[in-house]
Amino acid sequence: MSTISAGGRQQVFAPLPISRWGHTWRLLLVLAISAAAWVEAAIWQWQHLRAWFWADLGVGIASLVLAHWRRRFPFTVALVTNVATIGSFSSGGPATLTLFSLATRRRWREIVPITLVAMAAGLVSLRSAPGSQEDDLIVTGPALVAILGVIVAWGMYVGSRRELLGTLRERAETAESEQAARVAQARTSERTRIAREMHDVLAHRISTVTMHAGALTYREDLTAAQMRATAEVIQDNARQALVELREVLGLLREEPGDAAPERPQPDATDLDALIREAMTTGLRVSPTIQVDTSGVPPTTGRTAYRVVQEALTNVRKHATYTAVSIDVTGSPGEGLRVVVSNRLPIGQPAHDLPASGLGLIGLRERVELAGGRLDREITPQRDFVLSAWLPWPA
Structure with a gap:
């Protein structure tokens, strides 16, 4: 020795x-x-x-x-x-x-x-x-x-x-x-990121499809035009879900050329389109965006987009008939603040989906990785408030 x-x-x-x-x-x-x-x-x-x-x-x-x-x-x-x-x-x-x-x-x-x-x-x-x-x-x-x-x-x-x-x-x-430990950690982080991305993409679309399919199932007073419009919404969201699923699965491919998504990832400039889409599906949304979304950094804007998307998905799944308010404020140097609130429903809808809790957990990880923080609370007025602060460098 x-x-x-x-x-x-x-x-x-x-x-x-x-x-x-x-x-x-x-x-x-x-x-x-x-x-x-x-x-x-x-x-x-x-x-x-x-x-x-x-x-x-x-x-x-x-x-x-x-x-x-x-x-x-x-x-x-x-x-x-x-x-x-x-x-x-x-x-x-x-x-x-x-x-x-x-x-x-x-x-x-x-x-x-x-x-x-x-x-x-x-x-x-x-x-x-x-x-x-x-x-x-x-x-x-x-x-x-x-x-x-x-x-x-x-x-x-x-x-x-x-x-x-x-x-x-x-x-x-x-x-x-x-x-070897770094490789294993990188693989775990990548799998977590992909799982979070799949949840953000698919949960939003599937919840919309589920809500409208539930309406077709339990509403007997719909006219033929209303049924056709609802079916078109289901078709469009199902097709969009397939497209976005294909983009996310592209991250799992081994070839460098296939690993990049085919479309640019959403950012703060896509918030208006996301809110309009939610309103066309029947949600009552009152947005207040007091920032120039074109000046928000891509990483911060993408995280803010996912916060609003996850909040709307949860409203669609668990509080379909309640009004939603979205406030986006902030400035360079002070950070970007996103607050989404809605009134808690009385009772549960018949087509309600089981709550997994994974969406908010993944959202919190995403926000913390971006250097921000995520809070949620229920006010005495029975409002569910989801607020996120994200860094916005001067």
Whole structure:
């Protein structure tokens, strides 16, 4: 395991798994180091003390096997293999590998004692080597210190590089996770926007169709001309609903060219047409528009249009026979205020639709996304008042 300090806390990175080639060249290097350290002593042992030869070989093989667990128990394995070099020259390769592996952890409280043990074991081993002289330590001693220094320094460099790669890998994974979260959030926002758009478009048309269809069902005193006119209104609104549904569904297409609506989205300049259309369907509307709708920003005007449209839709669904007043006031710098009020009906019409509540929820989200606020209240005079304030920059 590799560690790195970040912001006062320790981040731990698991070492990457070693490939088959990595195991191979490490094994070859260990065997080469052991052979170089043991070759002269092995000849002497075979000729003069064969029991030492076999013991040296057995301890070296055991150290090589023990080095396999150097990543799981780095300190213990490094200590055992380096102590084994006191009487086993063939353990030099495994001892070098375990010391190097320990140094990659970059923990001085582990590196310093094991390095001192390795130095002491190396000096004892050199002193007990066949044919060694006391004067030889003057040369081999500094050489041993230099070799151990190179092993530790190289191991710390490799450990530092592993920590750097681990940090970069963690950052890349974090960036991918954040990107996936942003994509999911964008998809959710887009679905919510499309659902809100479909509600704004279809609820207005379907409520008009439902109201007039209900009139045809329950009114028995209509003349042929009145029935024909009502049927024309139903036909026109049904056709318009299909057209607007096709425009909204175009947002779901994957091709960039098909994703844009075929007609410009409504804005404040379309409020007059929306109110006239509502009046032709039988609603009693008293509009008061005291602003220059052509100067309202597109986003603000589109939101104001949806506020009035949703209010008229709710009146048509739940309070068909009540009068509606629409007040649009404001100025640049002060904001745009839209107030729609109607008297609550006594009783419920026979063709009333169930209230879902999703329209006002979606409308509130739309207004808040535009930087405004939406309020609704019922006055003591039994008036339902829907008011919205929208930003209008100076």
